[in-house]
Each structure stands twice: as C-alpha cells, then as structure tokens.
Amino acid sequence: MKAVVLGGSVSGLAAPDILEALLAAGAAEIRFGENLPPELQPYEPEPADEDLVLLACRRITFEWVLRKQVLALPHVTWHGGVSCSGLVAEPDAASGLPRVTGVRVQPTSGAEEVWNADLVVDATGRRSALPEWLREIGAEAPEEEREDCGIFYTSRFYRLRNGERPQGAGALVATDLGYLKYAVFPGDAGIFSVTLAASKDDAPLRRMMQPESFERALAALPPVRPWIAAERAEPVSDVRNIAALQNRRRRFVRDGRPLALGVHAVGDAAVCQNPMYGRGCSLSMVHAWALADVLNEHAEDPFAAALAFDAVTRRELDPWYEAARMSDRDAREVASAQRRGEVSGMDAKPDPAAPVDPKAFMRSVLQEGLFPAMTQDMVVLRAVVRAINLLDPPESLMSNPDVIGRVLAVWRDREKRERRQQELGPPRNEMLRILAAP
Numbered sequence: 559m560k561a562v563v564l565g566g567s568v569s570g571l572a573a574p575d576i577l578e579a580l581l582a583a584g585a586a587e588i589r590f591g592e593n594l595p596p597e598l599q600p601y602e603p604e605p606a607d608e609d610l611v612l613l614a615c616r617r618i619t620f621e622w623v624l625r626k627q628v629l630a631l632p633h634v635t636w637h638g639g640v641s642c643s644g645l646v647a648e649p650d651a652a653s654g655l656p657r658v659t660g661v662r663v664q665p666t667s668g669a670e671e672v673w674n675a676d677l678v679v680d681a682t683g684r685r686s687a688l689p690e691w692l693r694e695i696g697a698e699a700p701e702e703e704r705e706d707c708g709i710f711y712t713s714r715f716y717r718l719r720n721g722e723r724p725q726g727a728g729a730l731v732a733t734d735l736g737y738l739k740y741a742v743f744p745g746d747a748g749i750f751s752v753t754l755a756a757s758k759d760d761a762p763l764r765r766m767m768q769p770e771s772f773e774r775a776l777a778a779l780p781p782v783r784p785w786i787a788a789e790r791a792e793p794v795s796d797v798r799n800i801a802a803l804q805n806r807r808r809r810f811v812r813d814g815r816p817l818a819l820g821v822h823a824v825g826d827a828a829v830c831q832n833p834m835y836g837r838g839c840s841l842s843m844v845h846a847w848a849l850a851d852v853l854n855e856h857a858e859d860p861f862a863a864a865l866a867f868d869a870v871t872r873r874e875l876d877p878w879y880e881a882a883r884m885s886d887r888d889a890r891e892v893a894s895a896q897r898r899g900e901v902s903g904m905d906a907k908p909d910p911a912a913p914v915d916p917k918a919f920m921r922s923v924l925q926e927g928l929f930p931a932m933t934q935d936m937v938v939l940r941a942v943v944r945a946i947n948l949l950d951p952p953e954s955l956m957s958n959p960d961v962i963g964r965v966l967a968v969w970r971d972r973e974k975r976e977r978r979q980q981e982l983g984p985p986r987n988e989m990l991r992i993l994a995a996p
C-alpha cells in the first residue's frame with residue numbers, strides 16, 4: 559500500500575526510541591514531585607506519580623528529532639518543500655462515494671504533479687484545506703464548528719546563563735489570573751519560553767505584545783521573576799505574538815456515511831483547540847496512533863475504516879475539545895467582568911441576600927480557588943497534573959468530590975486566597991498601572 563501523509567509533524571506516543579532520541583538531543587524529563595514549593599513538602603510519592611512526566615523540549619528540537627526518526631524508517635520518502643493543492647478521486651462502485659486515489663502537489667519549482675496513493679492522510683494542521691479539497695472531488699463538505707478562543711498569545715524565548723532552572727515555588731509556572739494567563743515552558747539546551755495570554759478585547763493589555771511592556775509584565779509576576787532575573791537568564795528571541803486562535807472541529811462522517819473514502823484527517827486538521835491548554839501535540843499523537851490501529855483492523859475496507867476512525871475521534875478528542883470550548887467561554891466571561899471592574903463570581907454579588915447563581919459560583923471557585931489550591935494541596939495538584947497529562951478525563955476535576963471539597967476550602971478562606979492570588983500576580987488595575995508607567 560502506498561500512503562501519502564500531508565504535513566505531519568508529530569509522532570511518538572508509546573515510542574521509546576523517540577523518547578530516547580529526544581533525551582539524547584537535550585530534552586529533559588520533569589517528574590512530578592520535583593521542585594515542589596515548601597507548602598507541598600515533604601513529598602510522599604504515590605505509585606501512579608510515575609506516569610506524571612513533562613518533557614522539557616522546544617518545538618524546533620522536537621520536530622528535528624522526529625524528522626530524523628521518520629527519515630530512518632524503511633519505505634518512507636520525504637518530500638520537503640512540496641505543497642499539496644488538492645485530491646484526485648474516482649467514484650467507488652459499491653458506495654457511490656468519491657474514492658481518493660492520490661493528491662495534486664505543487665513542487666518548489668515546475669508544474670503541478672499528481673501522486674497516486676491508496677491512502678491519503680491529511681496532517682496539514684489547523685489551516686488544513688481539506689473541506690475545499692473534498693468539495694473539489696464532489697464530496698459533501700464536512701460539518702464544521704468553530705469558536706474564537708478570544709485570546710491573544712505572546713511569547714519570548716530566554717536562555718539560562720548557567721543552565722540552572724529555578725527551584726521550589728518558581729519551578730513550574732502556569733497560572734490564570736482571570737484577566738491574564740501565563741506560563742513558563744522549560745525547553746532543552748537551557749532555553750525556556752514565557753507565554754502571556756489575555757483577552758484580545760483587552761486593548762490596554764495588548765501593549766504586552768511590545769518587548770518593553772512584555773518584560774514589565776513578567777517582572778510583575780512573582781513566580782516568573784526568578785526565571786528572568788538578569789543574573790539567571792537573557793532573552794534570545796523577539797516577542798512573538800499570535801491571535802485569531804480558534805477551537806475548530808470537523809466531522810468526516812455524516813448520517814453514518816463517510817464523506818469520501820481513502821482519506822483521513824489527523825491532529826489539528828480534524829480537531830484543533832486553544833494552544834494555551836498545551837495538549838494539541840499529545841492529542842494529535844493519540845489521534846495518529848488511533849488511525850494506525852484503525853487501518854490495521856480495516857485494511858481492506860475503507861468505508862469501515864472511516865466509520866471506526868470517526869468513532870475513535872469522538873471518543874478520544876471530543877471531551878478535550880468540549881472542555882477547551884467551555885473553559886474559553888468561562889475565561890471570556892471572567893476577563894470581561896474584570897475589564898468592567900467587577901470582582902468575579904461570588905464576591906461580585908452586590909446583594910448578599912440575592913440568590914446564588916450556580917454558574918457564577920463555580921466559576922468563582924475555580925477561578926479564585928483552584929490555582930491557589932494547587933500551590934498548597936497535593937491532592938489538588940496531582941488531580942490537575944493528571945488531567946494535564948491526559949491521564950484522567952477533563953471532567954475528572956469537577957466530578958471528584960474530594961478535589962472540589964479541597965478547592966472550596968481554599969476558596970472559602972478569602973483572606974488566604976487573596977494573599978495567594980497576590981503571590982501569583984497583581985490585579986488587573988495594578989498591572990495596567992505598571993504597564994502605563996513612564
């Protein structure tokens with residue numbers, strides 16, 4: 559069988575050889591329990607903690623290692639610099655559906671070519687043009703839903719001068735202040751990045767996309783400060799900005815029938831979501847592996863393969879997509895309330911005797927309780943990290959009474975939670991003042 563994989567930049571799940579190659583190239587494993595803040599010590603490991611590992615690695619290193627691994631495989635030919643511009647198909651006698659028989663490609667020079675293939679995998683990412691390509695071969699367009707993530711995203715890379723990452727409270731940084739979300743991503747070779755994300759409607763905050771304001775914002779965030787201290791690190795890139803981010807899902811089966819045979823969309827080409835949640839690569843790998851299993855099982859039956867892949871996509875990707883959409887909606891409301899100068903959730907209730915709005919209540923608990931709780935309660939931290947690692951489903955946090963009870967306990971102690979919030983970063987008004995100062 560000849561398969562054409564378009565795009566395709568991720569692979570590696572359950573692939574110890576790839577993990578080994580990444581580690582050899584300088585990626586580092588960060589294990590749960592390393593560098594915990596004093597409030598969470600002494601650390602008592604649990605057997606399942608073994609699975610909680612972050613891979614500190616830049617995207618560029620990751621891609622480079624994967625490409626080398628793929629090139630070393632037998633029967634793989636890599637065509638760099640070639641862009642796919644469409645599909646070729648013929649009618650399938652049994653189903654009447656278009657049966658994809660190859661792709662139209664545009665090499666770096668010369669005329670468009672047709673490459674025949676028994677199978678086409680669209681891995682061209684979030685800008686995948688597969689709906690148009692399907693329309694061109696007479697297939698129905700996929701059902702598609704899109705929702706703006708509502709944020710802009712701004713990042714900068716830094717180099718650790720002596721390679722040593724901060725320890726303790728500043729070791730793992732990922733926080734949501736409502737009006738601002740931020741994280742430090744440790745990479746390989748002493749490189750790390752800091753990312754800020756805020757509502758794209760927050761005009762005064764958009765100045766953080768400028769280098770000077772970006773640095774001011776970082777300096778106002780206590781957990782980030784030890785990373786960017788001049789004696790520890792120096793910037794090695796410009797400030798890079800991205801907006802127009804969307805959660806987008808496409809369905810390639812309608813009313814129990816595939817739209818076309820012999821073509822599958824994997825990763826972001828099928829389902830993409832807000833990058834802030836940091837799981838797009840992992841989910842794309844889960845998806846690619848699932849496709850391999852489906853194709854092994856239904857090698858001779860493209861119709862059955864399409865249905866099986868649709869089912870696995872719904873099972874494995876949909877919950878995370880839905881979670882991203884819901885979180886983004888909540889985040890937009892919280893950020894908008896903060897822009898209007900309101901305190902979010904329960905504290906905003908002007909009349910203490912008024913009935914409780916359950917949605918606002920839960921939003922308030924999560925917004926103001928979860929992140930502070932993660933810094934002082936091991937059970938909460940473990941539950942969050944398990945969900946981040948995709949080991950537990952996204953709803954696991956909200957359906958675990960023990961975790962909810964602990965978050966509530968932190969949330970109810972208003973004085974303590976406000977102190978914790980201050981330790982994570984200033985309120986929006988203060989941040990605006992810092993950014994606007996001469």
Ligand SMILES: Cc1cc2nc3c(=O)[nH]c(=O)nc-3n(C[C@H](O)[C@H](O)[C@H](O)COP(=O)(O)OP(=O)(O)OC[C@H]3O[C@@H](n4cnc5c(N)ncnc54)[C@H](O)[C@@H]3O)c2cc1C
Nearest residue numbers: 565566567641642682683825826833836837838839840842
């Ligand atoms: C700013 C940002 C930060 C992110 N941070 C994280 C993170 O920290 N962790 C995480 O897990 N995920 C993160 N993601 C999400 C992650 O990048 C994606 O989910 C993941 O890369 C999807 O993999 P993919 O293979 O489906 O697509 P991609 O990685 O986008 O690969 C698509 C490939 O197809 C090629 N291509 C496109 N069109 C064509 C064509 N017509 N012909 C041939 N080739 C084509 C592209 O050049 C590219 O190489 C982030 C995304 C963004 C935008």
